[in-house]
Amino acid sequence: MTTVSLQTTPEEQRALERFYFHEARLLDNRQYRQWLALLCPDISYRLPARTNLMVDNRQRGCEDMISVERELEGADSLGCPLREETYVHLMLRVERAFKVNSWSENPPPRTRRIVGNVELMARKGEALEVLSNFHLFYARPGSADFLYSGQRRDTLLAGSDGYRLRQRDVVLDYADINFPTVGLLF
Amino acid sequence: MRVADLVNDDASLISRRCWADQQVYELEKRGIFGRAWLFLGHESQIREPGDFVQAYMCETPVILARGGDGGIHASINSCTHRGLPVCRASHGNTRRFVCPYHSWSYTVEGDLVTIPQESEVRCKPDKSALGLKRVPRVESWRGLVFGSFDEAIIPLEDYLGDMRFYLDAFFGRFPGGIEFLGAPHRWVMDANWKLPVENQLGDVNHGAFLHAAIIPREIQQQIEAIGYSAVTAPGHGATFRLMPEDAPVDEVAWGMEGMGAILGTDEVRQYLRDVQAQAAERVGDLRARMKGLTYGIYPNLSFLWSNTSFKVSHPRGPGKVEYWSWAVVPADAPDTIKQTLRRNYSSFFGPGGILEQEDSEVWVQQYRGASIDFADDRPFFYGLGLGEEAGHPQLPGLVSVTANEFYARHFFRRWRDDLQSVEGGQ
The missing domain is CATH 3.90.380.10 (Naphthalene 1,2-dioxygenase Alpha Subunit; Chain A, domain 1)
Incomplete structure (x- = not known):
């Protein structure tokens, strides 16, 4: 991964942030079907699992010793990501929200997403690789409150009517999960 | 009650x-x-010598490891000196588990091999008696590894029946x-x-x-x-x-x-x-x-x-x-x-x-x-x-x-x- 974001224009940076703020507002307002319209039909939506690893003594002094990447069990690994989803999965999640038997979220939870640190990292034709950070506050009815913190590694497609999300890898900042679910739309 | x-x-x-x-x-x-047989892990998780995974027997933390001898070992993850966990990772491969506090170190089989302070004292502790506590019974069936605190428990195969x-x-x-x-x-x-x-x-x-x-x-x-x-x-x-x-x-x-x-x-x-x-x-x-x-x-x-x-x-x-x-x-x-x-x-x-x-x-x-x-x-x-x-x-x-x-x-x-x-x- 490159360490410095691309030089971009204020207009493009603003357009990316508008996209993410709009997305966050749709999700917090429970307008999930409108959120689905922001996705490419071939979307890949993944949450790597994160583990507590022993540091390798032979790598001491090197960045690799404590790199984030080595803690992740992602799609390419022979571990098991927490989630590896397609449009079908996300559609099921969205439709579930509008059914009475979605018992863990009926009555619905209250959420608030704060998205920041939006960085355009690469441009490959129409595809943009964009990083962003989020804090998601989640209050389930009759339950404790939870704060989810993480990074999103997105691929967006730029079209004439705005951006579409083609890939999202969500790196949660937890190996020990104290939440009732990580099945949210991050 | x-x-x-x-x-x-x-x-x-x-x-x-x-x-x-x-x-x-x-x-x-x-x-x-x-007293029961408790599930510890699967042999596919510890294929090579030095491979280990963490497990629990109720709230007791256990290290399940493949020893240098190819055998399967289960030890309680707690240093004999001050009780800290000697393994802090969920899984991995290692030659030694080292306690953070005074660097007492143990083999993956659970034997105590190093007390760094030992050279400074006249009376040398008997390291062979100070290894990690072993889970007294460990058996596996079809790759499923179980442990029990009850030395007299029936064989795992009979338990599974x-x-x-x-x-x-x-x-x-x-x-x-x-x-x-x-x-x-x-x-x-x-x-x-x-x-x-x-x-x-x-x-x-x-x-x-x-x-x-x-x-x-x-x-x-x-x-x-x-x-x-x-x-x-x-x-x-x-x-x-x-x-x-x-x-x-x-x-x-x-x-x-x-x-x-x-x-x-x-x-x-x-x-x-x-x-x-x-x-x-x-x-x-x-x-x-x-x-x-x-x-x-x-x-x-x-x-x-x-x-x-x-x-x-x-x-x-x-x-x-x-x-x-x-x-x-x-x-x-x-x-x-x-x-x-x-x-x-x-x-x-x-x-x-x-x-x-x-x-x-x-x-x-x-x-x-x-x-x-x-x-x-x-x-x-x-x-x-x-x-x-x-x-x-x-x-x-x-x-x-x-x-x-x-x-x-x-x-x-x-x-x-x-x-x-x-x-x-x-």
């Missing part, structure tokens, strides 16, 4: 105190977790057996450990109700028509469908109804058909038609065949549970097929699963109900199907329809016996 008052004789009435009482929990630790018939209906399909993929998914819930266990021991009938947002009604109708619940010994159980002899291969084959097969390639579906084509030869005609749902092994191991996951419910007190689950795949499948089939698990189960979020919620809510005051005269009703189970000509154990709650009644009768055996400080 007397244990005899918590569960009535036919176990159709279960006291709320069984779930939410600190005294009961202390009895469970000694009477159940101090006829559950081996049902487990082999799955394991036996694959020439190389199965393997666990990666580190377990672990999450903590404010619930009692027994409810996730009960859920997987035989409670398939909540599916069409709790999960009605996702599970279609036809699945419930199929389970009612061809579903069985079997209890091979109290606390051990299996639920499964027995498909008709003329059912098409795509309906019988394991994995075909999972997200991996539905969204995967033709190669994946052909692999699953090929497995099924050999099933009768490998596990016999009857078991080739079995399409498993949930399995439970006393006290806290579960196997969800339909979504191919092993799970352990680790108590953290009466009101907290750390639930672990792994994706399980055929060991000899190509890597790309393993990567596809793991989604049969993660799509619906685990901390991110579409279905399991509802389960987690009801387990938390049940604990609330179990904790309330002024309702001790309303024990939970476990009487559905009382006495309706019976022997079966082909299937081991007591067998019944899945709506019969006998799996839970048998669990609680064993639970009561186990707690009574240590009641009164015995």
Whole structure:
């Protein structure tokens, strides 16, 4: 991964942030079907699992010793990501929200997403690789409150009517999960 | 509080105190977790010398490791000097476990090899007596490794008993057996450990109700028509469908109804058909038609065949549970097929699963109900199907329809016996 974001224009940076703020507002307002319209039909939506690893003594002094990447069990690994989803999965999640038997979220939870640190990292034709950070506050009815913190590694497609999300890898900042679910739309 | 008052004789009435009482929990630790075979891990997780994974026996942290001798070792993860965990990683490979405090170091087998301060004192400690405490009994069957604190416990194979018939209906399909993929998914819930266990021991009938947002009604109708619940010994159980002899291969084959097969390639579906084509030869005609749902092994191991996951419910007190689950795949499948089939698990189960979020919620809510005051005269009703189970000509154990709650009644009768055996400080 490159360490410095691309030089971009204020207009493009603003357009990316508008996209993410709009997305966050749709999700917090429970307008999930409108959120689905922001996705490419071939979307890949993944949450790597994160583990507590022993540091390798032979790598001491090197960045690799404590790199984030080595803690992740992602799609390419022979571990098991927490989630590896397609449009079908996300559609099921969205439709579930509008059914009475979605018992863990009926009555619905209250959420608030704060998205920041939006960085355009690469441009490959129409595809943009964009990083962003989020804090998601989640209050389930009759339950404790939870704060989810993480990074999103997105691929967006730029079209004439705005951006579409083609890939999202969500790196949660937890190996020990104290939440009732990580099945949210991050 | 007397244990005899918590569960009535036919176990159709279960006291709320069984779930939410600190005294009961202390009895469970000694009477159940101090004496049963407890699941530690799978041999596929520790293939090479020095490989280790963490495990728990109730709240006791354990290191399960492959030794330099190729043997399997289980030691309590606590330094003999000041008690700190000597292993802080969930898994890995190492030559030594080193305590952070004074750098006492241990081999993966648990032997103490270095006391750095030793050279400065005249009286040298006997290191051979100061190794990590070993789990006194460790045995494995079909790659599943169990440990017990009870040196006198019966052999693991006898403990599993006829559950081996049902487990082999799955394991036996694959020439190389199965393997666990990666580190377990672990999450903590404010619930009692027994409810996730009960859920997987035989409670398939909540599916069409709790999960009605996702599970279609036809699945419930199929389970009612061809579903069985079997209890091979109290606390051990299996639920499964027995498909008709003329059912098409795509309906019988394991994995075909999972997200991996539905969204995967033709190669994946052909692999699953090929497995099924050999099933009768490998596990016999009857078991080739079995399409498993949930399995439970006393006290806290579960196997969800339909979504191919092993799970352990680790108590953290009466009101907290750390639930672990792994994706399980055929060991000899190509890597790309393993990567596809793991989604049969993660799509619906685990901390991110579409279905399991509802389960987690009801387990938390049940604990609330179990904790309330002024309702001790309303024990939970476990009487559905009382006495309706019976022997079966082909299937081991007591067998019944899945709506019969006998799996839970048998669990609680064993639970009561186990707690009574240590009641009164015995």
